Amino acid sequence: MNLQLSGRRVLITGGGKGAGAAVVALFREEGAQVLTTARNRPTALPEELFVAADLTTVDGCATVAEAVKARMGGVDIIVHVVGGSSAPAGGFAALGEEEWQQELNLNLFPAVRLDRALLPGMLAQGEGVIVHVTSIQRELPLPESTTAYAAAKAALSTYSKSLSKEVSPQGVRVVRVSPGWIETEAAVALAERLAEQAGTDYEGGKQIIMGALGGIPLGRPSTPAEVANLIAFVASPLAGSITGTEFVIDGGTVPVV
The missing domain is CATH 1.10.1220 (Arc Repressor Mutant)
Structure with a gap:
């Protein structure tokens, strides 16, 4: 299938490994102009495709936004893959101020900050796509270990829906992809x-x-390539009337309608 992504300028966060690396590989195969970011560049990834930054910080997000403008002159598609959790097990009592802030800094604020920096350019050109990678944990949290992560992803999902209602009338689609367990x-x-x-x-x-x-x-579990396939489709012109919704890819894990 030709996803009509050739020549599209694409920013992919968290592209150094796992699902993010699979997304980078697929968009490159489809002919897109890709820039990705993580703290450290994988040796297999060409330097011109990468900007090193810590997206949990304000300065790190600013560095990436400036690199997008300098290297690509703007962006047509943003895929926010970066995320994860380092919170300890032990339920709510194990989550102090630092742990809560870390989960929000990694799973919510990078998307908020980069969208804020790059959306004006999308709105000016009258088109664009933003894909927020959420998680089924927002619906299916594991109290022992993922409370803060699940809450941060729930916040990302709500933010994404609100953003879609604001900018879709101006030509920018905003879509969520919600994976379950991925075999990274x-x-x-x-x-x-x-x-x-x-x-x-x-x-x-x-x-x-x-x-x-x-x-x-x-x-x-899902494979990174399967998740990348879904992301590439919803970001492509083939999904041109899809916005404001969430696509779950979890092998049927969530047990409700």
């Missing part, structure tokens, strides 16, 4: 660690994770 490098490492603790193999470790999520009807 970090997920593989977690499954292997759980497997070792439980005295089982990698597949057994995967079953432990799926059990913690309440089961995945499909029987497996």
